[in-house]
Amino acid sequence: MPIPYQVFVALRYLKSKKRHRGLSITTAISIGGVAVGVMALLVVLSVMSGFHQDLQEKILGVSAHVIVLDYKGNIEDYKGVMDKLKHEPHVVSQSPFVLGQVMVSVGERAQGVVMRGIEPSLEAETTEIKKHLKEGSFEELAKTDGMPGMLMGRELALRLGVVTGDTVRIISPIGKIGPLGMLPKVMDFRVAGIFEIGMFEYDSNLVLTGMKQAQDFLELGDAVTGIELKIDDIYKARDVSKAVGKTLGFPYYGRDWIQMNKNLFSALKLEKLVMFVILTLIVLVAAFNIVSTLTMNVIEKEREIAIMKAMGASRKGIMAIFMLQGFLIGLSGTIIGLAGGYAVGYLMNTYEIIKLPADVYYLSHLPARMKLSDFIAVSVSAVIISFLATVYPAWQAAKLNPIEPLRYE
Numbered sequence: 148m149p150i151p152y153q154v155f156v157a158l159r160y161l162k163s164k165k166r167h168r169g170l171s172i173t174t175a176i177s178i179g180g181v182a183v184g185v186m187a188l189l190v191v192l193s194v195m196s197g198f199h200q201d202l203q204e205k206i207l208g209v210s211a212h213v214i215v216l217d218y219k220g221n222i223e224d225y226k227g228v229m230d231k232l233k234h235e236p237h238v239v240s241q242s243p244f245v246l247g248q249v250m251v252s253v254g255e256r257a258q259g260v261v262m263r264g265i266e267p268s269l270e271a272e273t274t275e276i277k278k279h280l281k282e283g284s285f286e287e288l289a290k291t292d293g294m295p296g297m298l299m300g301r302e303l304a305l306r307l308g309v310v311t312g313d314t315v316r317i318i319s320p321i322g323k324i325g326p327l328g329m330l331p332k333v334m335d336f337r338v339a340g341i342f343e344i345g346m347f348e349y350d351s352n353l354v355l356t357g358m359k360q361a362q363d364f365l366e367l368g369d370a371v372t373g374i375e376l377k378i379d380d381i382y383k384a385r386d387v388s389k390a391v392g393k394t395l396g397f398p399y400y401g402r403d404w405i406q407m408n409k410n411l412f413s414a415l416k417l418e419k420l421v422m423f424v425i426l427t428l429i430v431l432v433a434a435f436n437i438v439s440t441l442t443m444n445v446i447e448k449e450r451e452i453a454i455m456k457a458m459g460a461s462r463k464g465i466m467a468i469f470m471l472q473g474f475l476i477g478l479s480g481t482i483i484g485l486a487g488g489y490a491v492g493y494l495m496n497t498y499e500i501i502k503l504p505a506d507v508y509y510l511s512h513l514p515a516r517m518k519l520s521d522f523i524a525v526s527v528s529a530v531i532i533s534f535l536a537t538v539y540p541a542w543q544a545a546k547l548n549p550i551e552p553l554r555y556e
Contacts, residue, residue, distance in 0.1 A: 153464055156455075157471040160444055174476060175438045180433030181480025182487060185529050188426040189488025192521045194495075195419045197514030202415070205346045209353070210404055211242070211375030212384045215391055218398040219368035229374060235394060237387050242269035245361040246372040249320040251299075251354060253307045260303065262317065262354050264361020264371075273377045276342060276355070283311045283340020288357040295360040296339030300350030304341050313338045317354075319364065329510040334364055376401075385487060423524075430529050434536035435479065437473050441540035445469065445547070453549035460544040463487040469541035470534070475532020481526050488525075492517045 161174050170178075215228065222228060225243045232238055245264035250257055266377055267288045271277045277285045280298070287296040297315065299307075309315060319332040336356065343530035344350055362368065378387050391401035405412060445452070457505060492515040500513035 151467075153467040153471055154230050154507060156468045157475065160448065160468070160472050161475065173443065175434065176441045177436045177476045178480040178483065179534060180436045181430065181477055181529060182521065184426070184429035184433045185392055185481050185484025185525055186487040186491065187429055188423070188523065188525050189484065189517075190491050190515070191422055191426055192419065192525070193488070193492045193515040193517045194513060195415070195422060196516040196518050196521065199412075199415050199419070201453065201514055201517050202346075202411070203343055205349075206408055207404060208279055209344050209346075209349050209379065210407065211273055213376040213388050213391065213401050213403050214407075215374040215376065215395070215399055215401050216372075218400065221367060221372055222399075223370050225371045225374060231395060233378065235387070235391060237380060237383055238376050239379055240269070240272040240377045242266055242273035242375045243358060244270075244373060244375055245358055245365060245367060245369040247319070247361065247365045249354075249364075250320070251303070251307065252316045252318060253309055253313070256307050257318075257475065258303065258351075260299075260308060260352050260354050262361060262364075264356055264358040264365075266358050269499070270375075273375045276344070279342045279344050281341050281343050283338070285340065287339040288355065288360075291357070291359060294335060294337045295356055297336040298340045298342055298355040298361050299338060300353055301341055302347060302351035303342040303354070304338070306351065309338050311338050311340060317364065319363045321365075327501070332364065332366075336360075344427045357406040376381075426447050427532075434477075436483060437476055437533055437536040438540060441469050441473055441537060442543065444472070445540055445544040448544075449547060452475070452544055456547070456549040463548075466545040467542040470537040473537030473540070474530075474534050477530050477536075481529045484529070485522060485526055489517060489521075 161170055213230070222243075226293070229241050229243070232241060243266060245262075247262050247264075248259065249262045250259050252258075265288065267285050268279075271285065281301065283298065285298070288298065290296060294314070297317075299309075299315075304310065307315065314335050314337055317334050317336055321332070342350075342355075358371070362370070376387070376391070378384060381404070384405060388401035388403040388406070392399065455465065495513060495515045501513035503512060
């Protein structure tokens with residue numbers, strides 16, 4: 148099957164006028180503009196995806212995929228609830244927990260924190276918090292003899308000036324009523340270990356202790372605040388949450404990790420979309436360069452266009468030549484930009500080129516997560532924009548009157 152003449156002419160117009168010089172300077176600049184725009188867009192989107200993934204891992208490092216709560220307050224028969232959820236689809240493990248607002252103090256230093264009571268053996272199977280333990284032992288929380296143990300975040304330990312083995316005082320504002328009014332409840336705990344999640348909110352405001360100790364201190368009896376669920380696919384958390392509510396019925400309901408951090412992830416998603424729109428303007432600038440290149444090409448090739456029309460070339464054929472020329476420029480620039488974006492992302496992850504102060508950002512380097520969906524969206528957008536940029540110059544070439552350029556030939 149013969150190749151259409153439009154292809155040969157379009158490829159010829161991409162080259163320099165002089166022999167053996169390769170691409171013309173204007174063509175190379177147009178390809179470079181598209182390539183730079185595509186590469187910049189991919190690098191920024193990959194970095195934002197990397198931050199999103201890192202943040203998601205930190206949140207799921209301390210939070211369960213789904214939690215089961217009771218509208219009326221605490222769950223009294225939590226063991227019965229766990230038995231009902233044992234065979235629920237996608238549920239891998241469960242762990243009951245107790246949650247309460249308390250104050251931790253050491254000497255003259257004090258801070259309000261969230262105390263979570265857990266079953267260490269079940270918690271280790273449900274969340275990733277054990278992997279973030281930097282000092283001490285996770286299993287010591289299960290001990291019921293002697294002074295109860297407690298785990299706290301690195302930031303909280305630094306703020307209070309305590310290390311593993313020190314004693315801290317936990318104060319609950321809800322205590323017993325005495326002659327002088329409400330008396331706070333006070334209990335001493337031993338710092339059994341220090342964890343570091345990497346998020347300031349958790350590392351400075353969360354303490355962990357055994358569930359039995361938390362129940363006794365908060366006077367909950369055998370009740371728990373809720374039940375944590377780990378599932379086999381984190382992106383099915385919403386479906387599992389709804390299914391749990393239907394299985395248990397009122398007054399129980401489920402909340403997934405996306406719902407609990409909805410505002411944060413919505414903000415990140417919106418920011419990524421805005422950055423995509425803004426950086427697409429770079430590709431639009433490159434598209435204007437394609438327009439100017441093709442327009443100049445049409446002016447330079449008026450005589451050749453007139454000859455082709457005189458030989459029987461149709462207006463559609465002339466349009467096809469210049470649209471194909473612009474399309475090849477956009478496609479070449481997009482391919483080079485894709486390769487450059489992937490190379491930069493790979494180098495950023497492998498060699499940690501851009502360093503960050505870990506004590507400020509909790510990241511030692513700028514992460515980049517290269518997603519296939521981002522690469523497809525950017526490449527398709529760049530090619531479409533480049534192709535649309537060819538319409539006006541091609542239309543100008545197609546409507547050229549062949550008589551004028553050949554009048555004095």
